[in-house]
Amino acid sequence: MTFIGVCQKKQLAGVTLYLRSFHRHEFIEPRDTAQISLPKSLCNAALKRKAEFVAGRVAANDALCVLGYTDFSIAIGEHRSPCWPGAVVGSISHSDDIAVAVAGAKADWQGLGVDVQARLTQDDLEAVNGVIATPHEHALLSLLDTPLAEQLTLIFSAKESVFKALYPRVKRYLDFSDATLVCASQNQLTFRLSHALTLELGLATCRCDYLWNSHHVITLVTLPCDLESPRDGAQ
Structure with missing residues (x-):
């Protein structure tokens, strides 16, 4: 090849x-x-x-x-x-x-979810802005002090990784609203799962690690078999 x-x-x-x-x-x-x-x-x-x-x-x-x-x-x-x-x-x-x-x-793992996304273009931003992130999520992402294109690329990719990690258990497509960003740092995002998913999975939150590789972001969600999560969600 x-x-x-x-x-x-x-x-x-x-x-x-x-x-x-x-x-x-x-x-x-x-x-x-x-x-x-x-x-x-x-x-x-x-x-x-x-x-x-x-x-x-x-x-x-x-x-x-x-x-x-x-x-x-x-x-x-x-x-x-x-x-x-x-x-x-x-x-x-x-x-x-x-x-x-x-x-x-x-x-060792309940689920693994990985995603790679190229940095969104201006045309992409106009298409997805307001669709993949709520105003509260935008506010959290803005604390990273990175361009809007990087912020939206990151949360889009991270939610894809969350859904991929959960798929082996739910066996269905999920919506962007099924995972809500509650914390953002320079190398990790934390998402609160919807109430319905928490009841179904006994899992309230997911952490997503990430790194930038040239003009791409790579996001990864890991769900260890011994993972415990409070059912009342992240505060």
Whole structure:
């Protein structure tokens, strides 16, 4: 595969992230799909979508190899979620040129959610401002003293990571309103889950660690198996 770079590893919240940079415009089929089986749903997709899928699966295989899975094909499941080995939880994300994945044993993690997002453009801001963050969340993000584009990119990505980490338990799509930002610092966000989710999961809050990588933000939510959370939420 010549369109994709070598595996890079980064540590975040004590977890190893597996990253692969890639150049989607250099993706050539079938040369660059030889090691990854494309699902039928992508057979007629644009080469851009195929390149993103392959890059994400390559990064996921990097994570699985460390767990001893050297020949596992990650299929697409319900809601387009990755089908991990039975004893594994994991998460995959990609932007236009970076794919990132994380995986761990179910014995250690209830859920893992990772997301990578390129910094939002001005056009993006006009489309999402007021949709992904409430006025109170905007006020908390403003305390980070970063440009609005970075603030909204961060909270958008963080909520995606929250939802990915919770998916193995809820098995459905969630709304931006299901997680509300209650605390923000230079490397971590804390979200309060909706009352309905708290009753369903016995979990009131989620912490999301993050780092900026060039013009991307990478966010990660980890839910350890021994995680305890008060049912009355964060104050």
